[in-house]
Amino acid sequence: MSLTTLTALLLNAVTVQAKLPLSPDDLRARLQEDNDITFDPLGVAAVLHNPRAQASAARLYTQYDRDSFIWPHTMMIGATLVPLQVLVEHMTATFSSIHPAITLCTKGTVNLSVVSNMVFKELPLDFSNAWLEDIIAFKSSSKPNNDFMLVHIPHDTPQTGPVPWKVFIGRLSLHFISAITGAILGAAIVLSILSADIWSVILFFFYGTHWLVGVFISLTTIVTVHRPERPIPPDSTTRYAVYQRPAGGTVVFKGRQDDMEKWGRRTWEFVPTFTNKCLHWLWITTGTLAALASVACMVNMRGYLQLAFLGILFYSSLAEIVATRIARMIREETHLPARSFPVLENNTRTRGIIRATIEAHRAIRLTNLDWVGLNRLPDFQIFKDMQEMLRRINEYQEDVEVGKEPHPRAEVLQHPRVKEAISDFLNAHEHNFPGKLAERIVDETKEALLVWSRFPENSAVKDDADMKMNSV
Known part of the structure; x- marks a missing residue:
């Protein structure tokens, strides 16, 4: 090998070594400057998809069980992604489109395919008849194909009995869940100010305002059941609708003609008052800003404030599950008498x-x-x-x-x-x-x-x- 060739190879090796992080200085850990702005996948945890957040926001808008309890929308994981999605629907919708608030509240609607002695082939299952969910999901027997569940659809508003102590405690618990969320967010804002952490101040401020707007929304009804101009005439004729469960078992709904027709024709509408419009757009704006702040601000916050933020998300997610169980208990206690009759364990x-x-x-x-x-x-x-x-x-x-x-x-x-x-x-x-x-x-x-x-x-x-x- 010639001297010229050897010299060229040595120069190439030096050049490659200079380009790779192999020097002692490159391997030494360096502290990040305080004025650096970075992004980290940990901040995306706040805006992960969460189907429970969608249902919780829809319950917040409808408040269909207002006579029994007020639903508290919490700041769970994915809660701020919902208003961001509604904003996108507003931006892409035409003037003749369905209002995005209605779309939000009907995404969780399940249409039951039925055969009946009426014109309806489907019956909607949504917040207005949530008490049916547990009845339809009854536990099958050892012969599920021969199981029957009879369901009586009540006329007008179901009769309610006296408020038991469990309902009173449940209502207080729902208010307590919402109040704790607000108190935690308020304490986080104060701690961020005392820590002089501008990133955490911005993050918790947007979350706090979004929670406050949600409290104001819970005091009104933004989306309600549509009332037709010509009301359905009274008709006491008995009608039936038979639903065959995919998992086995037959559910038979029995009710008056007018009640079954109201069920089959049920639709939702946005109440276009000035207050509702303002609350709707405030909820969208604050939620969108909170979602953006979750990604941009969290990683730049101090470590203990990051842990506080993750703790709020964990508490809110757990609180939403507890609130769902409490709401179900209240609904069962306030709707009397029970309107179902199981017929199980049939040989034929x-x-x-x-x-x-x-x-x-x-x-x-x-x-x-x-x-x-x-x-x-x-x-x-x-x-x-x-x-x-x-x-x-x-x-x-x-x-x-x-x-x-x-x-x-x-x-x-x-x-x-x-x-x-x-x-x-x-x-x-x-x-x-x-x-x-x-x-x-x-x-x-x-x-x-x-x-x-x-x-x-x-x-x-x-x-x-x-x-x-x-x-x-």
Whole structure:
């Protein structure tokens, strides 16, 4: 190798070494200057996607349960990302678009696909009927496909009983949760000022103002249920809607025509008052600034103030979960009587249908529900005749419960009306269907009648308002 070639290789090696951080000075740790502005992934934790934040903000805007409690929107993880999303929708929407506040409040709406003797094929499940969520999500039995849950839709506003001590404590707890959030943010602002940390002052100030705007919003209603110009006329005709759960089990909703129609046609509207518009835009502005400050300010704050900020997010996220459980408890305690009746552990589907038609209280039992017409049973004559038999038995039950039929319940199977309905059904299908389907249906009917005869809550002595139906 020539001297010239060797010299060139040495020069290249020196050049490469100079470009790599291999010198002792480069490996030595250096403190960051106080006036440096940096960004760090830790600040993004405040604006991570959180579906609970979306639902919490929607509850804040609707306050549908205002008569029972006021929902406190907390500064949980992702809470400030929601107003930022609403701002983007405002910027991209046209004048003819749906108001972004309505979009915010309807994102959590679930449309239940139902078959019914009405024109509605879907029924919305949202904040206005949140009490249905736990009922629909009832625990299945060992035979989930044959499970039934009967749900009575109340007429107008559900009757509420006296406020128990648990409801009083729950309301105070929700106010306490909101007050603690504000107190923590206020203390953080004071500590930031005393620490002369401009970054933390900006961050906690925006979060504090966003919390304050949320408090003012909770005192009013920005999004409410739309009231049509022509109200739905009163109609007491009984209607049914059948919902088949994906996880197994059938939920049957029963209610008046006008109540079921109000449910099916329910929509939301933004209340366009000057106060609501100002609060809406203040909530968007302060929330957006808080989201931006979370990313830009947090990493430049002092270490103990960063920990304080993360502590606020952790507390608010946990507080929102606790508030959800408290709100559910209040809703259960203030809506009386219970309006559901489970029919579980059925060996066959016909047994579940018969029990739901006979055993339940008369206000909720499935009288005159056309299972064949709704395609919930095969279009066979035996099932049509079964429905006719159940209709005649329901008429007898109604007369007994209102006092028109004095026959003792202990002899319910020997009553002429019951024996006649059963014998007519048996005679029509004595030689039909192998496996003695008709005899099995009759046995299931007799079993349900015996259970009904032992229900003291179906007695005609008690008033309907005092009836307490079985709940989940």
